Structures are given as structure tokens and as C-alpha cells.
Amino acid sequence: MRLLILGTGGMANAHADNFSKIDGVSLVGGVDVDPARLAEFCATHGIERQFASLEDALAWGEFDAVANVTPDRIHHPTTMQAIAAGKHVFCEKPLATNAIKAMEMTEAIEASGKVGMVNLTYRNSPAVQKGRELVLSGAIGKVRHVEASHLQSWLVGNHWGDWHTETKFLWRLSTGHGSNGALGDIGIHIVDFASYGSGLDVAKVFGRLRTFDKAPDNRIGEYTLDANDSFTMNVDFTSGAIGTIQATRTAAGQMDQLRLRVYGETGSVEMIYDTGTSTLRACTGEDVHAAKWHDVPFDPVETNYQRFVAAVRAGKTQEPSFRRAAQIQKVLDAAMASNASGRDALV
Template identity: 65%
Template sequence: MRILILGTGGMANQHAKHFAAIEGVTLAGGVDVDPARVEAFNQTHGIERGFGSLDAALAWGEFDAIANVTPDSIHHPTTMAALNAGKHVFCEKPLATDYAKAMEMTETAERLGLINMVNLTYRNVAQLQKAREIVQSGQVGTVKHFEASYLQSWLVSKAWGDWRTESQWLWRLSKKHGSNGVLGDIGVHILDFAAYGAGSDFSKVFCRLETFSKAENNKIGEYDLDANDSFAMTAQLENGALGVIHATRWATGHFNELRLRIYGEKGSVEIQHRHDWSKLLTCLGDDIETGTWTEVAVDPVPTNYMRFVEAVRSGQNLEPSFRHATNIQKVLDLATVTDRDRSEHKV
């Protein structure tokens, strides 16, 4: 299988590394509008061919699939071009900047019979996979309540670099540079984390968004710092469970941390995931009477990269699919609407 890496920024290095490590996969080329960047990327990963545009790469065409690692606002036009050229697509999240675009991408991929997956990276967390298995087995009983959070601290810490001077962070704070803020950037992850772990999609949402002052006139160079920094959401799942979800970039002391707690009538599970460790805790059976929590050991699971290759080879689409990501995008869009209307909306 031959795969093209479209976009050669920071996250593209993860795609190249993971795909290259899979037996039988070849990195066929790199694409970027910045010639120096694509040249450096190709040298790092031993890729022979570089292209300055997707059109040029598609004209060459000697590859099976595309890993789309372009900025959020570019996902739609580039994915549509790739699909219409008959290429399978593994797209970074969010799939698109709005529900309508995401649905067009989904329907096109399905109509053409092409493999389509979105890199919701926290599906790679083995503890989340095991928690979902426990919930779906009925061990916690009917799910009644859940709480989920995604905490980052790069607006108050330089552990990942200085956002005031680096474009890789500044664009995430600017609507005109294609960002939907924390809601679009990491909200998509925690919504998927919560729904997947609880084994149910969303039915109702209400969200509040906040953008805090970060610089004089909330502007640095060409970047207007107008994208949301924090959100707090109440949500109900199709299974009836009620819960809260929140995310922020102002969580001092938390570099990159996701948590999910799922409470059922017979027991509970909790997933803690950080950049350096993950834990799964359960309170089941007789332990619910003493409030005793037990850490559960889990085995590694196949990554999204591995499963995309498996899907292309088998011809059978796997999750997380474009359609799933489109459903999440609908919730993200509604979150913005509910913030404006100050009222709950049905999904």
C-alpha cells in the first residue's frame, strides 16, 4: 500500500512515522505549499517525491491513499479532490469546519465506495477501549450520568513552546485562520471520548463558549485572537444518560489530560489519560458498597493508522468513519448555536 502525506506540519511527522512502521506500507510522497518544509519533511522520513500542490500529486497518481494533515479549513476541498480522484482518505480531525461540508465528504466517500476514516487519536487509548467493553457488557448497568474533561495548559505554560510567537499555536486562536477554537480543536476529541466510552451518541446539548483577553486588542501580528478558549457543555445521550463536558487551554498544571467518568446503576468506570500515562479504574459488584476503586490492567490496541491500512487492504470501512465524525461535527455546530441562543437544542 502506497500512501501520500498531504501537509507536512507537526502532526504529519506522526502520520509518517506510524504508517512507515506498518509492514507493506510505503510513503509515496509528501505535499506542501512550502517547498522548504516539504523538502525537509521528505529528508527526515526518507520520502523520494515532493509536490507543491495536491493537484500535482494527483496528476502523478502513483499511490493508493492520502493522509490529510492540512489545516482544518483545508480538509474539505482537499479531501473532495482526493475522493473524486479515487483515493482512500485518512483525515485529521475535525473532518470539516461545519456539518454541511462534513456530510458532503461523507456521502461522496460512501457513494464512491472509498475507505474513509478520521484520526480521532484517543481511540488508540487501550483504557478507553476496555471501558467501552465493560459498559457495553452491562457490568455497570444502565448508564445514568457521565462527566468528561479535556484540559490543556499551553496558554499559561511554555512547556509546548511559546504560543505568542509560534504560528503552529497562534492559528488555533484565530477564526480567520480556520480555527473554531478549543471547541473545534479538542472539543471533537472529548465529545468522541465521552460518547464512545458511554456507548451512545448525543441527543441534546447546551454549551457556553468563552474567549478571554490574551494580548493588546486581542491581536498578535496577522492573528486576531478571537477563537474560543474554553467551553462548558451539558449533554444528554440517546441512552438517556445526562452529563457534563468541558475543555480549556487555561488548565494550569495539566499539559494534555482527558478524563471520563461513567456512572451506572450497578457500577462505574473512570479513564484518566495523559501524555505520559493512562489508567482505567472500576467500581463494580460488591465494591460499590465500600466505594472501592480498582485499577484494571489492559493490553495495547491497534492504532487508527493500523486499522486504516487494514480497512484499505480488506475493502471494509472501520471506525472512526467520516459518518461518525460528521455526527460529532453536528454536535459541535449545535454547541455554537446554543451559546448564541442560550437554549438547549436537540441533535
């Protein structure tokens, strides 16, 4: 499979590292509007062809699939162009900046017959895959209550770099640069994690978004820092279960932690991904009466990168698909509508 990497910033390195490890996959071209970044990326990953735009790359055309690793607001126009040119697309999350655009992309890829998948990275955690299996097997009975959080701290700690000076952080803080803040950036991950891990779909949301003061006039250069930094959601699931889903970039002490607890009629399951380490625990059977948890073993799982390559080879989309990401985007849109109106919003 011949792959083009579109957008050669921070996350593109993870794409190049992961795809290049898969037998039979060649990274044949890179595209970026920043020539210096593009040149350095292509040198690092041994990529021969460099393009200043997707149009130029499509005019050449000698690739099967595009890994779209551009900033959020660029996903929609570029993915639509790649689909029109008959390419498979592995798109970064969020698929688009709203559900209408995400659904347009979904319909276009499905109509084209090509593979369209979205990099909901935390599906790569064996804890959520095995945890979901447990829940669906009935190990905790009917699910009643869900608690989910995604905690990062790059606004207070500089372990990933200095947000005041690096563009990869600044565009994430600015709605004018197409970001929906913590909700758009990591809300997509934790809503997917909560819904996938619990086997439930969100029906209704009460959402609260908060943007904190972070700089004089909340501006740094061309960036107005108006995107939300934290959110909370009370959710009703279609099954009648309820839950809370929250995320923040300001949780000192947590680099990148997703925690999901699913409470059922006869037991509970806890799935954690914490900065590269997965853990899975359950409280079931007689342990329920002693409120005791036990670790649950799990096997490694395929990554989204591996699943995408397998899907292209088989000619059949796997999860997480564009359709799934568009459905999760509807939950995020509902949280924004709810925050604006002060009322519940239906998904």
C-alpha cells in the same frame, strides 16, 4: 500501500512515524504550500517526491491513499479532490469546520467505495476501548450520568512551544483561519471519547464558549485571536442519561489529559488518557458499598494508523469513520448554536 502525506507540519511527523512502521506501507510523496517545511519533512522521513499542491500530486497520481494533515479548514476542499481522484483518505480531525461539510465528505467517500477514516487519536487508548467494553457488557448497569474533560495548558505553559510566535498555534486561535477554537480542536476528541466510552449518543446540548483576552487588541500579526479557549457543555443523551463535557487550553498542570467517568445503576468506570499513559478503574459489585475503586487491566489496542491500513487492504472502512466524525461535528455545531442563542440545541 503507497501513501501521500498532505500537509507536512507538526502532526504530519506522527503520521510519517506511525505509517512507516507498518509493513508494506511506503511514504511516496509529500505536499505543502511551505517549500522549506516540505523539504525538511521529506528529508527527515526519506520521502522522495515533493509537491507544492495536491493538484500536482494528483497529476502524478502514483499513490493509493492520502493522509490529510492540513489545517482544519483545508480538510474539506482537499479531501473532496482526493475522493474525486479515487483515493482512500485518512483525514485529521475535525473532519471539517461544520457538520454540513463533514456530511458532504462522508457521502462522497461512501459513494466512491473508498476507505475514509478520521484520526480521533484517543481511540488508541486501551483504557477507552476496554472501558467501553465494560460499560456495554452491563458491568455498571444502565448508565445514568457522565463526566468528561479534556485539559491542555499550551496557553499558559510552553512545553509544546510558544503560542505567541508559532503559526501552528496561531491558526488554532483564529476563526478567520478556520479554527473553531478549543471546541473544534479538542472538543471533537472529548465528545467522541465521552460518547464512545459510555456507549451513548448525544441528543441535546447547552453549551458555553469563552475566549480570553490574550494580546493587545487580541491580534498577533495577521491572526485575530477570537476563537474560544474553553468550553462547557451540559448534555442529554438519547438514552435519558445526562452529563457534562468540557475542555480548555488553559489548565496549568495538565499537558494533555482526557478523563471520562461513567456512572451507572450498579457501578462506575473511570477511563483516563494522560499525556501518553492510560489508566482504567472501576467501582463495581460489593466495592460500591465501600466506595472503593480497583484498577482494571487491559491489552494493547491497534492504532488508527494500523486500522486504516487494514481497512484499505480489506476494502472496508473501519471506525473511526467519516460518518462518525460528522456525527460528532453535529454535537459541536449544536454547542455553538446553543452558545449563540443561550438555549438548548438539538443535535
